[in-house]
Amino acid sequence: MRFPSRATCTPIAAAALAWSAGCVAPREAGVPAASTIVLGEGVTVDRAAHEVRVQAEVACDRGFLEQAVCKSGTREHESLLAVDVPPSRIHAAILLLGLEPGHPGEWRQAADGAVTRTPPIGARLELTVRAPAGEVPLSRWVHDPAHGHAFPVQPWLFAGSRMVPNPRGAPGERYLADASGSVAGIVTFGDETIAFCEVISDQTAVDSPEWQANTAAMPPAGTPVVLVIRPAAPAAGIPGGPK
Secondary structure, three states: OOOOOOOOOOHHHHHHHHHHOOOOOOOOOOOOOOOEEEOOOOEEEEOOOOEEEEEEEEOOOOOEOOEEEEEOOOOHHHEEEEEOOOHHHHHHHHHOOOOOEEEOOEEEEOOOOOEEEEOOEEOEEEEEEEEOOEEEEHHHHEEOOOOOOOOOOOOEEOOOOOEEEOHHHOOOEEEHHHHHOEEEEOOOOOOOOEEEOOOOOOOOOOOOOOOEEOHHHOOOOOOEEEEEEEEOOOOOOOOOOOO
């Protein structure tokens, strides 16, 4: 995975990436580095607390889910939360916690119907949400009422989306999740900044829909909340790990 270049990500994300790589001017001797970094409106990196805080809004509070978090104006009808910032800025904020991305998962279906799944990898993340009723794991807002399956408590990996050429022959590259809006996925589109640890096809002929919004456990759509992203310890059965 190549990090987003200064030419292709937002100026704020590019500045954060430069800072994380040690490319900014050194600070004055004896002056401690700032523990809190604001990456534009809506994203705060708190290095003392080891967390990224992103302003968000409850998007979908009922029905089947394909996303845990999306960018506003993209997949709100199938996502728990919507954020009004580009995914590349969230990527940059996670870098400032000292974590490195891996890559999103993917799936392919052969002509004979056989499905090959490549799992995502990356530093493990903990996602929680600060809502009016308190802070809870984001995964608590996901359930499977039809089969009674429990959603994993913290199944998130810093996949890092990917860089792709700009469309229509334009020079340079772009961060794919900025175009698609995939901040944190549940099904696997292959463009997620933060990936679910399992590979689930978005095609119902391959994988039947399973995970739904847990309406009773969450506030109604439109409620302002804060998405909190932290490093997580390795867990058995989940690929990836802190890097």
